[in-house]
Amino acid sequence: MEIQSFLEKIVGEQYVLAEGFEKIVYSRDASIEPPVLPDYVVRPRTIEEIQKILTFINSASHKHPIHIRCSSTSYWGGGVPTKGSIVLDLSRMNEIIEINEDTQCVTVEPGITFGELHTALEQKGYRIGESPESAYSACVGGHIASMGTGLGQYIFGNQGDQVTGLNVVLPNGSLLTTGSGALENIPKFTKWMFGPDLSGLFIGSEGILGVIVEVTLKLYTLPQAMVFATFGFENIDEAIGTIHQIQKGLFSIQYLSCFEGESFVTTYPELDWGNKAKSGIVLTVVIEGKSKEDAEIQKKRIKKDALKNDGEDLGVQFSRDVFWKNRYTWAVTRSLRKGLRSIILFHVPTKKTPLFWEETRIIGEQFGLKIGRSCQARSRHFIDYHPSIRYSEENPEEWEKVKACKNALYLRFIELGGLPCRLPGQLPASITHKFKNYLDFIRKLKSCIDPNNIMSPGKILGL
Amino acid sequence: MLNLKSEVLIDALYKCGRCSYCRGYCAETPIICPAYELTDRLEVVSPKGRLQIARHLLENSIRPSKELSLSFFLCSLCGDCKDKCIEGIDTTDVFEAIREILVEENVGIDTHSKFMGSVVQNNNPYFEPHEKRFAWLPKHLETDNPITPEYTYFVGCTSAYRRQPIAVATAEILHKANVRFTFMDEVCCGSPLLRTGHKEVAKKLAMKNIEIIAKSGVKKVITSCAGCYRTLKQDYPMLLERELPFEIIHSVELLAELIKDDRLELSDDKQIKVTYHDPCHLGRHSGVYNPPRDVLKSIPNIKFVEMSENRNNALCCGAGGGFRSGYKDLSIELAALRVSQVKKIDAEVLASSCPFCHYNLELGRDKIDKNLKVVDITELIAKRLL
Numbered sequence: 001m002e003i004q005s006f007l008e009k010i011v012g013e014q015y016v017l018a019e020g021f022e023k024i025v026y027s028r029d030a031s032i033e034p035p036v037l038p039d040y041v042v043r044p045r046t047i048e049e050i051q052k053i054l055t056f057i058n059s060a061s062h063k064h065p066i067h068i069r070c071s072s073t074s075y076w077g078g079g080v081p082t083k084g085s086i087v088l089d090l091s092r093m094n095e096i097i098e099i100n101e102d103t104q105c106v107t108v109e110p111g112i113t114f115g116e117l118h119t120a121l122e123q124k125g126y127r128i129g130e131s132p133e134s135a136y137s138a139c140v141g142g143h144i145a146s147m148g149t150g151l152g153q154y155i156f157g158n159q160g161d162q163v164t165g166l167n168v169v170l171p172n173g174s175l176l177t178t179g180s181g182a183l184e185n186i187p188k189f190t191k192w193m194f195g196p197d198l199s200g201l202f203i204g205s206e207g208i209l210g211v212i213v214e215v216t217l218k219l220y221t222l223p224q225a226m227v228f229a230t231f232g233f234e235n236i237d238e239a240i241g242t243i244h245q246i247q248k249g250l251f252s253i254q255y256l257s258c259f260e261g262e263s264f265v266t267t268y269p270e271l272d273w274g275n276k277a278k279s280g281i282v283l284t285v286v287i288e289g290k291s292k293e294d295a296e297i298q299k300k301r302i303k304k305d306a307l308k309n310d311g312e313d314l315g316v317q318f319s320r321d322v323f324w325k326n327r328y329t330w331a332v333t334r335s336l337r338k339g340l341r342s343i344i345l346f347h348v349p350t351k352k353t354p355l356f357w358e359e360t361r362i363i364g365e366q367f368g369l370k371i372g373r374s375c376q377a378r379s380r381h382f383i384d385y386h387p388s389i390r391y392s393e394e395n396p397e398e399w400e401k402v403k404a405c406k407n408a409l410y411l412r413f414i415e416l417g418g419l420p421c422r423l424p425g426q427l428p429a430s431i432t433h434k435f436k437n438y439l440d441f442i443r444k445l446k447s448c449i450d451p452n453n454i455m456s457p458g459k460i461l462g463l
Numbered sequence: 464m465l466n467l468k469s470e471v472l473i474d475a476l477y478k479c480g481r482c483s484y485c486r487g488y489c490a491e492t493p494i495i496c497p498a499y500e501l502t503d504r505l506e507v508v509s510p511k512g513r514l515q516i517a518r519h520l521l522e523n524s525i526r527p528s529k530e531l532s533l534s535f536f537l538c539s540l541c542g543d544c545k546d547k548c549i550e551g552i553d554t555t556d557v558f559e560a561i562r563e564i565l566v567e568e569n570v571g572i573d574t575h576s577k578f579m580g581s582v583v584q585n586n587n588p589y590f591e592p593h594e595k596r597f598a599w600l601p602k603h604l605e606t607d608n609p610i611t612p613e614y615t616y617f618v619g620c621t622s623a624y625r626r627q628p629i630a631v632a633t634a635e636i637l638h639k640a641n642v643r644f645t646f647m648d649e650v651c652c653g654s655p656l657l658r659t660g661h662k663e664v665a666k667k668l669a670m671k672n673i674e675i676i677a678k679s680g681v682k683k684v685i686t687s688c689a690g691c692y693r694t695l696k697q698d699y700p701m702l703l704e705r706e707l708p709f710e711i712i713h714s715v716e717l718l719a720e721l722i723k724d725d726r727l728e729l730s731d732d733k734q735i736k737v738t739y740h741d742p743c744h745l746g747r748h749s750g751v752y753n754p755p756r757d758v759l760k761s762i763p764n765i766k767f768v769e770m771s772e773n774r775n776n777a778l779c780c781g782a783g784g785g786f787r788s789g790y791k792d793l794s795i796e797l798a799a800l801r802v803s804q805v806k807k808i809d810a811e812v813l814a815s816s817c818p819f820c821h822y823n824l825e826l827g828r829d830k831i832d833k834n835l836k837v838v839d840i841t842e843l844i845a846k847r848l849l
Binding site: 136339393 | 482512516530
């Protein structure tokens with residue numbers, strides 16, 4: 001009760017939630033992970049409020065864990081709080097602080113959604129480099145803290161590459177500015193300062209080292225031209241062969257993915273799909289060009305690669321405007337409309353993808369589950385592989401089966417040489433010993449920055 | 464376990480993948496869930512939050528309470544979350560069903576119970592005597608009672624008691640266009656009760672109205688209220704589990720036909736810039752988007768302009784779903800937000816086709832710009848009748 005009163009004193013009574021039904025709402029994200037109830041939910045509006053909260057928790061006799069949350073749209077469990085934690089809901093911190101047209105950077109609060117940010121930027125002819133496919137609801141802060149991936153990444157790099165500076169409230173309540181903005185009167189135009197990359201400490205940190213309260217990202221002008229192409233393949237080897245060829249070329253790719261044709265075709269029945277698409281694999285690519293001609297030239301080269309790999313040009317077309325307008329419902333709609341939930345995301349070496357594809361089928365069969373398979377190339381160097389599954393939590397047995405299947409996939413994929421996009425709370429020692437030094441270093445770092453271990457304890461392999 | 468009767472509803476609760484698109488943001492719809500925005504993005508009142516709470520109610524892991532009921536009643540049932548739901552969950556149906564349970568558990572909203580009492584006693588939620596239902600009717604229209612009427616005009620409580628010029632304008636237009644119409648001794652359509660968890664009382668009203676209409680022998684019912692329209696057209700057949708023996712037509716649908724058939728002659732006037740607010744019950748709930756626009760575009764010297772948030776992306780006015788009666792200040796704040804969208808396009812007149820929207824938008828207007836005229840389309844037409 002003492003804690004609740006103190007939190008209410010800092011942020012105001014209406015911004016502290018402690019009723020059972022309120023905590024339920026903050027107990028999950030979009031993943032298959034089961035709910036975990038926090039003790040309190042606090043909804044700060046200012047940096048100062050967050051500083052006061054962390055200072056207080058650090059000095060309190062009972063040190064509640066802190067879990068940071070914005071939209072909680074994670075498909076991988078990042079939004080599920082630690083048991084008994086205080087959830088810091090940052091969704092009230094949703095303003096654009098500055099659009100600096102000189103340095104071509106934008107500074108925002110962490111709770112702004114990508115949808116809001118895009119709308120404001122597009123009015124000025126700008127975009128940011130990368131956004132998750134859940135951009136309409138996902139928040140910038142959470143995406144950076146979970147090192148999310150998404151559209152635009154192939155061209156501009158991942159979200160970490162877009163950051164030119166952060167403001168972070170450290171566990172002791174002090175405020176750290178990273179990047180060039182650390183020096184007074186210098187704009188936040190680069191994350192590279194003297195010494196190591198301090199922004200990098202917090203990018204992908206899952207909130208274990210501090211609270212990101214301000215983010216500065218690079219800006220780019222809007223795309224001039226886009227062309228769309230779809231190809232059908234009889235099997236995954238042919239499709240991945242094509243993707244690898246594309247990755248070797250210097251193409252400007254907005255979106256490059258392949259799916260099992262059945263789900264794709266039935267999601268968009270209004271379009272005329274070829275037979276190969278129906279029974280095999282559909283590869284879709286959206287190419288960005290400096291001009292229509294430039295985009296068309298790239299498309300011709302990609303088509304050549306696809307045909308060389310026995311692909312069939314399905315000829316399905318979308319205009320630049322149609323794709324641009326629907327880019328954040330495109331993939332989400334395809335899976336969710338079919339009731340499919342992504343259960344796992346791995347970065348895998350491109351040529352190994354067919355191996356993961358086949359293992360997924362085998363493990364799915366072992367559990368009596370049919371797993372949907374799809375992957376995206378969001379980089380020239382690897383593939384994002386994310387199987388999805390249709391299940392209902394109404395059936396607890398089925399839910400348990402899916403969770404067990406997910407764990408089996410996890411272990412097998414690591415054995416096969418895949419990199420999980422998010423480390424779970426627990427992994428067997430047989431796996432963790434493979435990167436023991438890496439984990440030890442992060443552990444030491446955390447104990448220096450957060451000696452009382454209040455920030456999201458256990459979020460990354462028990463750290 | 465709570466008595467959630469419908470399998471469809473249970474399915475919907477487990478279908479939600481918590482993607483959060485129901486409270487997201489895009490250029491076409493900056494505000495999908497007004498309640499979420501008005502409460503400083505409180506997830507507990509977001510559609511996703513409500514669905515999670517509903518699921519736990521169903522699983523009996525939490526109990527209904529007055530505090531919990533706020534999540535479900537702090538909502539105008541505008542239907543934008545349903546429109547945007549990728550998984551196709553009929554969120555408004557779910558929320559109405561949960562409201563019904565909360566009322567059964569005695570944790571509903573007091574103001575809703577009060578107007579329910581008025582409906583039972585007076586046949587209207589405004590605590591007005593039933594005898595005054597036709598107090599708005601001008602003398603010269605009282606005689607309009609043809610032996611074989613084609614239409615009956617279902618006035619609705621708000622037009623009858625609170626926005627009488629809309630009722631007058633509608634009747635004047637019908638009269639001028641030589642539409643054979645009559646009135647009926649109607650009772651509240653039940654919309655306010657259905658939306659606030661009092662389904663059983665609403666069902667009795669539906670039976671009463673249907674009996675009155677059936678007795679009159681009229682095969683077409685016209686209404687100028689979006690709430691009555693949705694209720695008569697969609698809810699009555701569901702409530703009574705049978706098709707209605709008559710057709711339901713909104714006044715803007717009939718107006719569009721009358722204008723198309725040259726049955727209305729309209730005078731010229733100085734040019735004005737007019738925009739249109741889609742009432743949720745007529746737009747998102749019923750899909751009637753073109754007729755009001757066709758009517759406005761056909762009025763001489765009216766320059767019709769769209770707000771960027773229009774049709775299925777229109778922002779709710781805040782009046783419906785028991786929101787206004789339960790949370791008046793927030794409801795007016797929402798209306799003011801809608802009016803601020805009108806200001807962005809510099810329209811001089813905000814037209815709509817629902818007396819309840821009209822009522823709230825005027826209050827919102829008063830907070831933003833008293834020069835903006837808020838009118839019902841029927842009023843615009845009636846003023847120009849030759």
